[in-house]
Amino acid sequence: MTDAQTLRVAVRIPETDGDVFVFCGGLFHSQHRLQAGIARTLQLEAPKRLAAVQREPLLASGFAPEVWRVIFGRYTVEWGGVQTFGRPLRPPQTHEQPRTKWLAYGSSITHGMYNQPMTYIQQAARHLGLDVYNCGLSGSCLCEREVADFLAARNDWQVALLELGVNMRDRFTLEQFREATGYLLDQLVRKHPAKPIFLITIYPNFATYYESDITDKDRQFNEILREHVSRRNHPHLHLIEGEQVLDDFSGLSVDLVHPGEYGHMRMAHNLASHMRTVLAGYPDL
Template sequence: MYNSASTHSSSTKGLPGLDRVAFHNVAELEPAAGYGLYLRRIPRSVREHLNERGRFIAGEAGGCELRFVTMAPNIRVTLSLPETDGSVTVYKGGLFHSRHELQAGTIRTLQLSEPPRLAMAERDLLMKAGFAPEVWRICFGRYACVVCGVETFGHPLRPPVEGETPGKRWIAYGSSITYGENGSLPYISHAARRLAADVLGLGMSGSCHCEREMSNYLAAQQDWSFMTLELGVNMRDHMSPDEFRERTGYLLDQLVSRHPEKPVAVITIYPNFAGFPGSGIAEKDVHFNDILRSHVKRLDHPKLSLIEGNKVLDDLAGLSCDLIHPGDEGHIRMGENLARVLEGILQTQAV
């Protein structure tokens, strides 16, 4: 899932420069009608077995990135958002470079220029987030995205190498809270920056249902250092406590048995409107959270941890007006809190 250019070399044939870039958080490149490649976070073989909403959410490019290194002073990145308008955010390493608004259904070429002042700073001072400043990162949001090429006008182009991106790799599975909204950073991005970790975002907006195919897919991944699982809020309206217990138990059993050496943290449901008087579903949240706690207790594994959601979202004023999704300030605070908790877990478990 953390893919280099060589992983997709056959798919990128005939598309300028794409055989020399890294595709982060991209499990599959799917040919688009006409020209270019869709970036898919989850392969079709898994997507087609998810719930109805999950089938298209899994095909979105939120959290996907193109990454490359070049000394070219001018760069062109050509891409398209076939279905919906959206913004593409560009970073040099961990530093914001630019944001570009794209209109649905048109092919757009981003014109990028090397920032002249970066050469003035000491390289080490720009690497606090784990990314080297020479790494271009083209970051995508919650939409289907087709990439068509990268042009460096004859200058060498290559994917990042070891030491230019964070050494710790974090898989984050969860709901839309973990996925985030278009144009803003979710809490996992804020936490990853503070941990100097490379996050692989597998948030499933409204569709985090722990299907067996998804659980098997997560358990089959090898290139990760630790994993977080934000579970429950998408399942409380669709399944009984018994089914929730079975699905989440299967996922945790697979992860612990197949990766006994890697830290996995289960996060209970974040505080939301369900806890307010008159919601009618408060008991289900409590029940589902108790099920997650019981799994961790049952497995009694030294690498399996429980994180209480109210320790991460510890201020209800961090929510937006729908009283379930955090606003920008809420995501920042959640990222700070989660990074602090995870840092303690990872230090204890020597990751």
Template sequence: MIAQGVELHNVAEAEPCKLTTGAILQRYPREVREALGERGRFISQQASGCELRFVTDAANVRVALTALDDDGDVMVFQGEFFHSHHRLKAGVLSVLHLEKKLDPEAASGLVSGQARFSPLVWRVFLCRYAVSFHGVETFGHPLRPPMPGEVPGKRWLSYGSSITHGGAALNNYNSYVQQAARRLGVDVLNKGLSGACLCEPQVADFLAAQNDWTVMTLEIGVNMRGTVAPDEFRRRAAYLIDTLCVRHPDKPVVLITVYPNVRTYAAEPDLESRNEAAYNAILRELAGGGRHKRLHLIEGSDVLTDFSALSWDLLHPSDYGHTLMGENLSRLLAKVMA
């Protein structure tokens, strides 16, 4: 999406904000958000992995943002190179003053063929909060969105739970999805829904309607295991998978079983641990038997290979865990994308 000469990456809608000025950057359109459960309706507004991307020859740039629901981090890059970290205060309009510090010509020569992004591209990376975008000031210098060749040509659409959403990472840019993408040389469209990944048909239809992705991963199950019976999980998962694979028969869709957690190894299995095991068996069954030619399955235990990489809740990975998962998943996805 392009607005005010800026590419709004990972944004489905820029919706006028009812609480302040500017436009809320929405990863899901209104009709999908309003079909979700109570948690999903506000979690889907979090701008995790959304970016403002633009090119200008201005030496100084100002970007105006308002975090709506929580304080949060903003990570700024010139291409692949880290520029600066900023902190937004909830309810306060913040203006980030950015000075061009990187020499793009020198950087281009040093990373030729290695970097995903041209160093000409400013990237304002947003984290887990709802945000209103007000505008970019370049002091009279031209402003444009990036062109093909300045950003990655391949895109990975990731749908999943809070773990995919970046849960427990100290910064969303450190999440396993972002780390794997860096290693794969691809862009990310993060559609994770913390505590609200319930495979609703409206979400399935929305994801299937997207055409700007190269590979898609579905990390599903953990948010449903306490409330959704295995037969209902099968119905929802099958609809999601079939809808995607029929619409995109030549694109790889990758199922990921539940990442190992405390319930996986419960000494006395309860409802959640029994459902988790049943869900994983269902995903293996749906992926097998030639159901769809580009449907693949990755075991969560092949991604999270060190149980001590979890945080205190024994569910969400620590920063080390996200790094480990990014390394392992990038290697496994590379085989799928080959």
């Protein structure tokens, strides 16, 4: 958060080329392509029109326009600092950002891969007025105990969403899947007994319309997720069927696993609608 008219952000991506997206509050500012191993200093100019218009419409995203948001993608980042040329620099205060923080854990579908920063998670967060911590892990999301313990130990979120299973079907038996996902749910519920936790079954994919061993695995994994919610009968554990979110199969890209741009938009709308209905029962959020 700064009122500086010019600021410089020093960053480096050591391993791969990648894009950096910059926002002023909820407003897109600029996109920058970084080359692997080359340090860059991004010079950012505060848009002059923001100071000329009424302030209230600029707050619709939940973020004040003076909150500079630098969003990275699927790569490691080395942060070199921010230069504001003598102007104050501080973290945003409560009234300058969405009050409710949303923790999302899932596969590359949730992480968004090449759809940053317009993934269905980020778009749904915008619909709901939430600030999302996207902890999606491309090629992973295996519900390791260490990850489960880490997510459960965090106290910086009020809403959680779990998209589980698609990356586990080639590596886990049914019992291993039941144990790993059950441990994650138990840890989250035990450490955060009053917070809403959403569990999503596997999104429709190529196996949904192609009979194979993976098709059976998807069905069985989904049934295990449903059983987790049913058996725990916890008032704050909520199941959402993946087909209710990705309800248009043509929203996928040609690999028939990852959503395309239209798919992310449609999923965001559907997910936000389902979550909004549930979150209406939590007036403090």
